[in-house]
Amino acid sequence: MTSTDVRTLEPAPGLPGEGVLELEVVELRRESERVLSVLLADPARRLLPAWTPGAHIDLGLPDHVRQYSLCGDPADRRGYRIAVLREPASRGGSEYVHAVLRPGEVVEVGGPRNHFPLVEAAEYVFVAGGIGITPLLPMIEAVTSDWQLFYCGRSPAFLDRLGGDPRVVVRQNRFDLAAVLGEPRPGVAVYCCGPAPLLAAMEVTCADWPPGTLHLERFTAAPRDPAALADDVPFDLVARRSGVRVTVPAGESALDVLEAAGVALPNACRDGLCGSCESRVLAGLPEHRDVLLDPDVTDRVLPCVSRARTPELVLDI
Numbered sequence: 001m002t003s004t005d006v007r008t009l010e011p012a013p014g015l016p017g018e019g020v021l022e023l024e025v026v027e028l029r030r031e032s033e034r035v036l037s038v039l040l041a042d043p044a045r046r047l048l049p050a051w052t053p054g055a056h057i058d059l060g061l062p063d064h065v066r067q068y069s070l071c072g073d074p075a076d077r078r079g080y081r082i083a084v085l086r087e088p089a090s091r092g093g094s095e096y097v098h099a100v101l102r103p104g105e106v107v108e109v110g111g112p113r114n115h116f117p118l119v120e121a122a123e124y125v126f127v128a129g130g131i132g133i134t135p136l137l138p139m140i141e142a143v144t145s146d147w148q149l150f151y152c153g154r155s156p157a158f159l160d161r162l163g164g165d166p167r168v169v170v171r172q173n174r175f176d177l178a179a180v181l182g183e184p185r186p187g188v189a190v191y192c193c194g195p196a197p198l199l200a201a202m203e204v205t206c207a208d209w210p211p212g213t214l215h216l217e218r219f220t221a222a223p224r225d226p227a228a229l230a231d232d233v234p235f236d237l238v239a240r241r242s243g244v245r246v247t248v249p250a251g252e253s254a255l256d257v258l259e260a261a262g263v264a265l266p267n268a269c270r271d272g273l274c275g276s277c278e279s280r281v282l283a284g285l286p287e288h289r290d291v292l293l294d295p296d297v298t299d300r301v302l303p304c305v306s307r308a309r310t311p312e313l314v315l316d317i
Helices: 093-099 130-142 177-181 196-205 226-230 254-260
Strands: 021-030 035-041 056-061 064-069 080-085 106-113 123-129 146-152 168-171 188-194 214-218 235-239 244-248 279-283 312-315
Touching: 035 093, 056 080, 056 093, 064 080, 064 093, 064 130, 080 093, 080 130, 123 130, 123 177, 123 196, 130 146, 130 188, 177 196, 188 196, 196 214, 235 254, 244 254
Parallel strands: 123 146, 123 188, 146 168, 188 214, 235 312
Antiparallel strands: 021 035, 021 106, 035 080, 056 064, 056 106, 235 244, 279 312
């Protein structure tokens, strides 16, 4: 296999247009009682776009677009592997994958994108809750520094891949996070992915650690602050390259207002989670309400949920 071409098609509704791939389901594999992994490949077996540990893809399903972390080997560009937890209260994505999706079917995929990159560190501590193990697997396999993994879940998956490594601690009950992390110290990168209560507990536990220690990957958008919503004020939004100026009313999404004015942006989650609508800020100050960008970032914004701290925001779109 020498070609690095990939097939790009018109996207399904909800998927970003540029870089959308049509991929074949080539394997479904049971990783635990409730976790099914899916291997996707180009139908012509051409190489797929490269990715790095922490990246995710947008999976286009009937009436749904869902984001799933890539958990395979970044060096193997013949396929993308994701893992899906069967949720009792599924919104449609996990139930479809487990009950309907089968080898030979073709799905549309957006990405890959990485908002959870692996940074250089002298020591790593990985904390996974349930299906949150998925983005951490390729990280663990990529690091060469000292590391430990603390993995909690009712249906732990990929135990065969972890190989009984003594640096891996798996249990069904919650960890004492302060005990497993130890005292705050420099040179440590702490990576955590899992349900919202775990992430909130990690933020509290790492509050006294050096800035930049904690790296989080969220499954769902952060709860909206009712006080912030109540304080919404209209602002002008300028799409400079499109030559469009709109007013974004209080309580309305900038993305929705732009689309109504004929300015289309890539989008998949519309919830400040996937990053596909990220746009460059040319003037003005954004007010971030997503889970990806730090509050002090001024040169980028996610119009699907974020607003402006200034009367006008100018974007490079």
